[in-house]
Amino acid sequence: MKYIDEYRDEKVTRGLLDEIGRIVTREWKLMEVCGGQTHSILKSGLDQLLPPQIELIHGPGCPVCVTPLELIDKAIALAQRSNVIFVSYGDMLRVPGSERDLFSVRAAGGDVRIVYSPLDSLKIAKENPDKTIVFFGIGFETTAPANAMAVAQAKRQGIKNFAMLVSHVTVPPAISALLESPDVRVDGFLAAGHVCTIMGYWEYEPLVKKYNVPVVVTGFEPVDIVHGVLMCVKQLEEGRAEVENAYARSVRREGNEPAQAIINEVFEPCDRPWRGIGVIPQSGYKFREAYTYYDAEQRFPDIQTIATKESSLCISGQVLQGLKKPNQCPAFGKECTPQMPLGATMVSSEGACAAYYRYARFAKTALQDLTQKSNTVIPSEARNL
């Protein structure tokens, strides 16, 4: 399929890998920000195919993983109410709350539904006028315009029985926080291609100047990722620190302006807690005054006081900051598996622990995956969109 096959080409990937091997003279640690990139890297075995001097550190870019436990517990509390239909992206259902997950609420009779698009939740609202439809609005900048549009449409269409539990997070403040942290050593960043598709990459320009660290906007296919690594290593070897774009077919410097406009219409920046990491200033979105009617936390004020209980074994906060690899967690594959997860990073389709569990043991034959052709893969991926 166009725009997929050519970016999964083994020969091109090998050529780029060879080129990295030719120019690299010392060790570099690069962080891929997005969990989707982490999965692609492990699936195609790139972590093992890159020259040994290059270490890929997995970043915090998994909105499911960083959604605070408190919000998950609130979601679970709302989903249990008989007057609520709780609507979510599929990824959230298996994320462990303090006591249970959304799947078990559904199994116990709660009305929990998975949608493909947030606009589908408006259809559900129209079909069920006697219930309140609560949509779990999570995601990075990539998802924010879609969620914002659902809220704006609810207002335009006069749909009153709709509310959103919002836990939106944004990438640049998280990168700044990582760069400020004394424990984190990252030489260069592969920025998340779809976040930048929406927001552009001008936001990284002051960051790059301030911290003197290269940022390369990178896509998700093996060729894209190796290309991003090559551009980043080139900068490091030449002593440059700039923002470059290795995903130009989708990303423009200014981003998608109509999408940014709807985010700004509905949401405004706020401080947000990240699960396992803590509060990062101005790293999320909350409703603007004009849209607070749709804020589920205000519509259901009695869900505010819920005591949370995090697993004492889980070190996902360190995994999310790139301080530990998932297989360095003592519980990895023992107390914690995708069937019995202790942390969100083990169940999210973008979680680093899930990727390590799923692909690590197939690493040696991973190149077979690399050449997998999209006509067998895409329809099922598209179904899960």
Add this chain to the structure above:
Amino acid sequence: MCLGIPGKVTELYEANGMKMGKVDFGGVVKEACLEYLPEIEVGDYTIVHVGFGISQLDEEAITPSSTSALASANSTKRKRMRR
């Protein structure tokens, strides 16, 4: 979560005041909101994320540091496009 899949726009229409379309992902056709892509037309490619087109893919985009290996990827792409 940020998963996005490229597909070809096969139909455009309006619903609830929004620009909508059908997008073909190698045989699987889905509805997508294309409100954020004012210039997109039938036949163009977009990346779809949670039911929304987020970018209009640029066939001519060649990254600044085009390398020899990548140049060959681009020439394969060209060949495919001509067919």
